[in-house]
Amino acid sequence: MSSYAPLADELSDSLPFASRTTVGGSTPSATFFSCVANLANTILGSGLLGLPGAFAGAGSLTGTLLLIIAAFGSANGLRLLSLCASKVGYDEPTSFYSVANRAHPSSTTVIDFAVAIKCFGVATSYLIIVADVMVDVMKYFNGDGSMWSERWIWVVVGTSAVTSLSFFKTLDALKFTSAIAIVFVVTLTVVIVIYSTGAINPCDPMVFEEFGDTCKGPTDLTKPFKDTLQKLSTFVFAYTCHQNIFSVCNEISNRTQSAVDRVIATSITVGLVLYLVVAWAGYETFGDNVQSDILKNYPKNALVTTMRIFVALLVIFSYPLQLDPSRRCVTTLVNKIRKGKRDDELIKTDVEGIDEEEINNIEKESLNGVNGSHSDYDSPGEGGRSRIDDLIYMVITVTFLTCSFLLAMVTNDLGIMLAFVGATGSTAVSYILPGGIYLRIFYNEGWTWGRIAAVVQVGAGAIIMPVALYYAMGGGE
Template sequence: MPKPKVSRRVSSPARSTNPPLSQTKPMSYQPLSALPGGAGDAASKAQQQPNASSLSCIANLTNTILGSGMLGLPFAFSAAGSVTGTLLLLVAATFSSNGLFLLSVAADKVGITPSKPSSFYSVAQAAYPPSTALIDFAVAFKCFGVATGYLITVGDCMVDAMKFISKEDSGSLLVIQRQFWIVLASLLVASISFFRTLDALKYTSMVSVVFVLAMTVVIILYSMGIEGMSPCKDYAPPDDDLEAVCVGEKDSFTTFESTMSNLAVFVFSFTCHQNIFSVCNELKERTQAKVNTVIFISIGAALLLYLLVAWSGFNTFGSSLQSDILLNYPQNGLVTTMRIFVALLVIFSYPLQLDPSRRCIITLINKLRKTPETDDFTPVKDDEEASTSKHSETDASINSKEPSPNSDGWGENVMFYGITTAFLLASFSLAMIVTSLGTILNVVGATGSTMVSYILPGLVYIKLFEAEDSWRKRGAMVQVAVGCVIIPVALYYIFHKD
């Protein structure tokens, strides 16, 4: 009796509760789009078990938020005026945290398991199936643009740092050429871009947060007028009125056009929504309360740092602030150290943009490979069969480190490594030939960031909880409405300023 029973569990599809069409699929099938980073082999299934601490998730999410955006935030703050800028930061932080909350609740509604982790794809597939390809493309495009901007930032920061260190400004030295630093940065980011979970990046994220704190302290010290730390000493001889030379007007309010042309910067500054799903997937002993804590601390920490940097930079330079605040400060050892910190910060932040982009690209490719009859199908098993399958997968994950070339997992590994390599090469190539993304990154912020952090979270929540009548749903509606206003207004003033 036991042997026939075991055989029926493993191979017979007769007990499946799915429609007859589903019986054409093997019981072990999982869609590639549901796997983090395309990691479909048995070894990676073991890694998918949620084991990340709250501190790890907070570090990664905070690092995703901060990136290099805080370098340009003081300029946008000044362009809007101190009062308007403060209000915009508070509003952007509020809407961003609400968007993260809506997505985390939607992910829980759809369901999260080690074999079927949550993603933008999974919640969009449950809410608006026809829109999944568009959503994946928007997230992938936005993350690719930001990652490429990181490489350009490394080139700019290290060239300026090396000019001070070498006392050479002619560009004849290799270390003063931006292409050299982009090549080196690409090699460094490649070494940390093939991890299958963001939890593996927790230490680099923690180091990045330390870099941000150090830069914040330096900016605050310069704003306090401490002796020996004059922010204007490179602008004119000591006998001149230095403040009149390097400090501009300190307006509480500016023009509507000036504020709107920099609106995308405030939206972009808090965008991290593509990685909230990694938090939901990897957080150990996950509850909504724990996820909310991660969101609150991450957004709160970023908001506090942004306010400190923006107000300190504004108090120091006023309307004379440049798009990169470090350009305002004198070329000395302390500021040069800050430039090196920023370069390391964005290098460590690069994989946090690559990971969600890779998942979305894998999903898009997987959709093209599937036929309509087999798209996004996961067989439903009864309790007995599910238990047997679970034990089988656990045994496989323990005993198998690498899949064979004939297995589905091997093909998924090829896709995982192939897409990662292609992403790295593409962003490297673009960074080598483009000296500044300028308007392109502004457009990405106005469109991609607004779509990812405002419109999509609201739409998904409204659809999945359409029978609900609560403050959450009304908040989701406001989120969508604000996003729909931001995109056209921000784009108009981006292209029509001056």
């Protein structure tokens, strides 16, 4: 991830990141560790357990190449967005809205909506995972007849657990839960590797009966091209964390491009290494008999049950990392509506006797409201500004949680949800938007490495989205 010429001066450690001491009135204080923990935790979500199954569809060699290519594609998209954030500047907190508004103002509503829906879909998948794994946990302890083996109970419990983590206003506040989640991922990886060595027998007698004469199927380096395309969205989905790069840029204390680059490189590398280990070890253990959720292949014993509990905690800790960017996007949409109403009122107001400076101040405050900062006209009287903004924050958060809960209650097919989210939202957020926004913001850059990387990013997304969506809808069967 080397610097893109000829932006060396612009992307030096002194400009433009370090030239800003505050973001939206607050001093950035997130550490390198905090940023890496949150970004890596956003990456290492539900996709981890599906990668051995993706290898079964693509082959171990092809799967490895796709994981590496997807890692580079994700890192490139993250860096393009961080460069756009630095170009826009940090007088106000950067977001998909702020960079999209600079790139193409008329597209901001669509982009905010797309990011919000994508994050909502991923967050809902986390509640589905909590319910699925905890039902298996309760069946291990109490059998099928227990009340605690009912799926709806664990949707309620999962929603209650994520609610307690969903009202923090910065990702830096979640650094400890993100660090714990990464420990869970590493522990899960170690267990999968131990089973792959044969030190512990991976064959459950009941699973053994399902597969016939062996619990391990054949393994291949490559698979038919059609089978590989059917798993394409899984590899794309694995690295989607781009909605949170703006929080990294806003909150990191050492706000330089090189510091953000190190966060990106470290987070993607952590994800790639853990993904490769889990995918290889899981696929070598069960071959083509590996299921879409690899934990379903393992014996129903205390060790695997503990791993299921870890997975539930992992996605609970990851849930607010999806809620936060979605909430920011919805807040922007709400503020745009509020701004439109204020503009209409301003037009209708008799401005005679109001000097030009006061009118400019009103318009400036209205613009700040759209970009997510506070403004004094939200409610009359001292403290009115905080009350209105906090009310909007609370309503959006509660609405997100409620809708996510209701959808998780009626949906139990995780594979279909992840396939559609990966094919549409993840591809748009990881490939099309970063490249497209960069090309618009740096329109006068010339044919540098930055523009070439952006063109490749958009081109890859334009190919991946229709192909992955076709197979997610059952095409090719």
